[in-house]
Amino acid sequence: MDLVLPEFDVVVVGAGNAGLMAAIKLLQAGKKVLVVEQHNLPGGCASSYIRGRFEIDPSLHELASVGSTAKPGSIRRMFDELGLDINWVPVKDCFRAVGKYSDGSPMDITIPSGKEELIEVMEKEVPGTRKKMEKLFRLFDEVNAGLAYFSDGTNYNIRYAIKHYSNMLIVGSHSCKIVFKALRLPQKCIDIMSTYWSYLGVDMGRMSFLHYAMMVSSYMTEGAYIPAFTSHELSVALEDKLRSLGGQIWFNCKAMSFLFDNARLSGVRTVYGDIKCKYALANVNEDIVYGRMVPKEIVTPRLRRLSNARKQKYGARMFTVHLALDVSREALGINDYSIFMLGTADSETEYRNIMKGFDSNNFSILVCYNVANPSASPEGTCICSITTFGSPVDWDNLKPEDYAAFKTKCAQKLMTRLKEQTGIDLFGHVEEIAIATPWTFARYLGTPEGCVYGHETADWDDIISRNLQLGKDYPVKGLKPIGAGGPRGDGYSSAYQCGELMAQMVIRELEEMDGTSSEARS
Amino acid sequence: MSGKLAKLKVKIRNFSLKDMLDFKNLPLRRDKAIAAAEDKDINTSFPINSNAARLHPSVQKMVVSRIIERDGCSARTLVLKKEDNSPAAWFRAGQYVSVKMKIGSSYVTRPYSISSSPKLTKDGRIFITVKENPGGFVADFILTELKEGDSVLVSGPEGNFYHDRLRDSRNVVAVAGGSGITPFLSMAYAIRDGIEDFNLTILFGSRTEKSILFRNELDSITEETDKVRVVHVLSDEEAPLFEHGFITADLIRKYAPSDYSLFICGPEGLYRHMEDVVKELGLPKRLVRREIIGVSGRMVSSVSDTPEESYRLSVIQGPYRYETTASSKETLLVAMERAGILAPAKCRSGECGWCRSKILSGTVCIPPQNDFRRNMDKQTEHIHPCVSFPTSDIVLEVPRGDTPDA
Numbered sequence A: 001m002d003l004v005l006p007e008f009d010v011v012v013v014g015a016g017n018a019g020l021m022a023a024i025k026l027l028q029a030g031k032k033v034l035v036v037e038q039h040n041l042p043g044g045c046a047s048s049y050i051r052g053r054f055e056i057d058p059s060l061h062e063l064a065s066v067g068s069t070a071k072p073g074s075i076r077r078m079f080d081e082l083g084l085d086i087n088w089v090p091v092k093d094c095f096r097a098v099g100k101y102s103d104g105s106p107m108d109i110t111i112p113s114g115k116e117e118l119i120e121v122m123e124k125e126v127p128g129t130r131k132k133m134e135k136l137f138r139l140f141d142e143v144n145a146g147l148a149y150f151s152d153g154t155n156y157n158i159r160y161a162i163k164h165y166s167n168m169l170i171v172g173s174h175s176c177k178i179v180f181k182a183l184r185l186p187q188k189c190i191d192i193m194s195t196y197w198s199y200l201g202v203d204m205g206r207m208s209f210l211h212y213a214m215m216v217s218s219y220m221t222e223g224a225y226i227p228a229f230t231s232h233e234l235s236v237a238l239e240d241k242l243r244s245l246g247g248q249i250w251f252n253c254k255a256m257s258f259l260f261d262n263a264r265l266s267g268v269r270t271v272y273g274d275i276k277c278k279y280a281l282a283n284v285n286e287d288i289v290y291g292r293m294v295p296k297e298i299v300t301p302r303l304r305r306l307s308n309a310r311k312q313k314y315g316a317r318m319f320t321v322h323l324a325l326d327v328s329r330e331a332l333g334i335n336d337y338s339i340f341m342l343g344t345a346d347s348e349t350e351y352r353n354i355m356k357g358f359d360s361n362n363f364s365i366l367v368c369y370n371v372a373n374p375s376a377s378p379e380g381t382c383i384c385s386i387t388t389f390g391s392p393v394d395w396d397n398l399k400p401e402d403y404a405a406f407k408t409k410c411a412q413k414l415m416t417r418l419k420e421q422t423g424i425d426l427f428g429h430v431e432e433i434a435i436a437t438p439w440t441f442a443r444y445l446g447t448p449e450g451c452v453y454g455h456e457t458a459d460w461d462d463i464i465s466r467n468l469q470l471g472k473d474y475p476v477k478g479l480k481p482i483g484a485g486g487p488r489g490d491g492y493s494s495a496y497q498c499g500e501l502m503a504q505m506v507i508r509e510l511e512e513m514d515g516t517s518s519e520a521r522s
Numbered sequence B: 001m002s003g004k005l006a007k008l009k010v011k012i013r014n015f016s017l018k019d020m021l022d023f024k025n026l027p028l029r030r031d032k033a034i035a036a037a038e039d040k041d042i043n044t045s046f047p048i049n050s051n052a053a054r055l056h057p058s059v060q061k062m063v064v065s066r067i068i069e070r071d072g073c074s075a076r077t078l079v080l081k082k083e084d085n086s087p088a089a090w091f092r093a094g095q096y097v098s099v100k101m102k103i104g105s106s107y108v109t110r111p112y113s114i115s116s117s118p119k120l121t122k123d124g125r126i127f128i129t130v131k132e133n134p135g136g137f138v139a140d141f142i143l144t145e146l147k148e149g150d151s152v153l154v155s156g157p158e159g160n161f162y163h164d165r166l167r168d169s170r171n172v173v174a175v176a177g178g179s180g181i182t183p184f185l186s187m188a189y190a191i192r193d194g195i196e197d198f199n200l201t202i203l204f205g206s207r208t209e210k211s212i213l214f215r216n217e218l219d220s221i222t223e224e225t226d227k228v229r230v231v232h233v234l235s236d237e238e239a240p241l242f243e244h245g246f247i248t249a250d251l252i253r254k255y256a257p258s259d260y261s262l263f264i265c266g267p268e269g270l271y272r273h274m275e276d277v278v279k280e281l282g283l284p285k286r287l288v289r290r291e292i293i294g295v296s297g298r299m300v301s302s303v304s305d306t307p308e309e310s311y312r313l314s315v316i317q318g319p320y321r322y323e324t325t326a327s328s329k330e331t332l333l334v335a336m337e338r339a340g341i342l343a344p345a346k347c348r349s350g351e352c353g354w355c356r357s358k359i360l361s362g363t364v365c366i367p368p369q370n371d372f373r374r375n376m377d378k379q380t381e382h383i384h385p386c387v388s389f390p391t392s393d394i395v396l397e398v399p400r401g402d403t404p405d406a
């Protein structure tokens, strides 16, 4: 037990999407890297579990920014550049949305992916919208070009931005709701375009239009993808890449706290002992990092105020029923990869209802993996999930002995509503069932309230504002939190990108510390 | 700026230079919001997280508060009680715990189904019942050496062998053999106590009337509730009021309602026997659930046919390196435990994935019925050592074991 623990340039705490990607980028830059993970698996949310003859993905619905082999998006390129051969499977349509439009008329529309296709369908559903939709997509393009300029972690020049990305600046401080109205999109169009709000966990009244443009336009134009062997495929590929680059990854190894020497990070305290390092990246929620893992005197007043200003408003706490069914999806009449069942088309009301608790929550998403990936489960079977959000109202004060009955009751309601709204009847075909609640995510991920999206990216704390304050948000020398709560927001793609971005910042800082500027190296 | 605008032909109504200024001031707006908040400590206690930790503790420190000898059955019931008298983790009737003990220089774990009512967790208690296992290592220790007052480490509740009303029929026919009665006893208690709500018919195979485990307990439950019914099936003895012989499809049909789920738990032999019975009954997979039962050399033909070989086993565990040997007749998990290496394990059946490890070099044999690995893991040399038998020298990277004194 008196073993002297090795030293590292960087210790990454947490092998989630952001942590794994950051570690790999640091290794590629020649750093000595250790990843410590409290669970026995890599990936965090990006994982899978076995039930009987089925392998089930606990979180992934679809990945943005993958793109086709002909037109690869940033995430496909990221994995390609690492030489990782992921079995990407395309998800054909964006979604089907079922419910009612704001004007009370029934809604049942399937939105295909691809700009042209989408505009076509929209024109059919809401005649006379073609021009406006085209305009919206042009705006997406400009915004995304502008965002790329602003969010690479380097300084920006406002004059340059005014010259090249003026529309982005014009819409940049506004919510989706305001911009959609300004574009004079018909309400029905807005209703449909609002459907994806749930993937960001913030209603359209508080969601930055730029954030929407970044995520949603990618989903809608590039189409979404999933890995053929669940998201565990992605995590194992990254785990193995990390090893092949000489990195170490220690599982079941919890980090308790960060150690400091003269207000500069000097190591990480883990269950194996203290590990010295020059830098640490924490793939851990900010409130846990600064509230629990860092000595009080290191935490700056601004960090404390930031946390308190956020009022512990965490994005999405998930409630998901995973179902392995003993009949094919064709036999069940499931033809869409994802069906959004809306309680109301107005996302602000929907959000409020969800927060009031399960009794007033009428929102859910059905995903059937076999629609995109016929080999997601054995022949003659299929795997579905029904997801909605959980509210602390229900999950804060529930007693452990009432837990199973309550989650089963919620699952039954979701299955019943699915049957009522779509005619899809899963009862009587359930071979395996697993119900994940905010408690489940709290257990496996350790995030506050079991949230999976970090702090809400809303209002003054949207991702744009976070990006513009990259220089201010990380005052602790030698330590940066990374992940869904960071400057890229939630989602697999965002987390990978966040890991890459922060690794680059660390590499620059380490080189400055070593006195070798990056120019001198290259 | 108008050039770009014109090119894109995006003209947004009602927006002005003020919007641009607003954008420029986004950082200022954020600074203001932050500055307006209180400078007080960051809260890190969340009810959802503490609830999750109560429901799924990684370890429960317990003492053997009482030992009940099961005369005539070569078994003992251990009444385990939380050392600090706090409630034990709530569980779903049918779940098991992984019990960890130090025997000699080895840390070993064994899974045992909880045989008591979930209700007893409130005063910190769970019961497990351990049957004799000739030639066994831990069962032998528990039956002969363990005393009242001894400490044991117990995992949180584990496993998926419980009734789920969205999946299973309201009627369950349970086929139990020997100590395989334990999860069903817990289910029966839970039904009696109003915690579970389904009809349970237990077909319980024992050798003789005298060797029936929990006879009195089962009798008194069936007196208290008509949702539980027990049929004793004696293999080695004929007696009035008892069924005789093996549990056959006909016997199941005789006692089963028209619509039912079949739950099976017992020794390896029972599972092999039940394969044909299930086929004969023509039940869909959905309606048949088997508790996991560990692994034995018998399950791997190549292991039982070939003479025993000894291989070198190098283990990398975080910063530690160990060198030891592994027998072709034992799993890699047992080899590590023999060497005093603290390796993670819960189900010891290949199913829970808790022992998942990475083979850096070497080959293993995994009985197909115990291979519950994830698809990708099969392609990337990840194994579950609890069901992997070495067929060469091995270098294995293993997660940290659950500390005995956590």
Ligand SMILES: Cc1cc2nc3c(=O)[nH]c(=O)nc-3n(C[C@H](O)[C@H](O)[C@H](O)COP(=O)(O)OP(=O)(O)OC[C@H]3O[C@@H](n4cnc5c(N)ncnc54)[C@H](O)[C@@H]3O)c2cc1C
Residues within 6 Å of the ligand: B096, B106, B108, B110, B111, B112, B113, B114, B128, B129, B130, B131, B132, B133, B135, B136, B137, B138, B139, B140, B159, B179, B180, B182, B183, B291, B292, B293, B294, B330, B334, B337, B338, B339, B347, B348, B349
């Ligand atoms: C989900 C589940 C629930 C269960 N519930 C129950 C229950 O309710 N009641 C019950 O009685 N049983 C139950 N079992 C079975 C139980 O867990 C044990 O398998 C049983 O008690 C036999 O254990 P054993 O150690 O005696 O034998 P084994 O573990 O099968 O013995 C393996 C061999 O390895 C050798 N060995 C192993 N480790 C070492 C070491 N460190 N040093 C030297 N030699 C070693 C032994 O000598 C022996 O030859 C359950 C199993 C599962 C999977």
Ligand code: FES
Residues within 6 Å of the ligand: B344, B345, B346, B347, B348, B349, B350, B351, B352, B353, B354, B355, B356, B384, B385, B386, B387
């Ligand atoms: S201990 Fe459960 S799979 Fe090995």
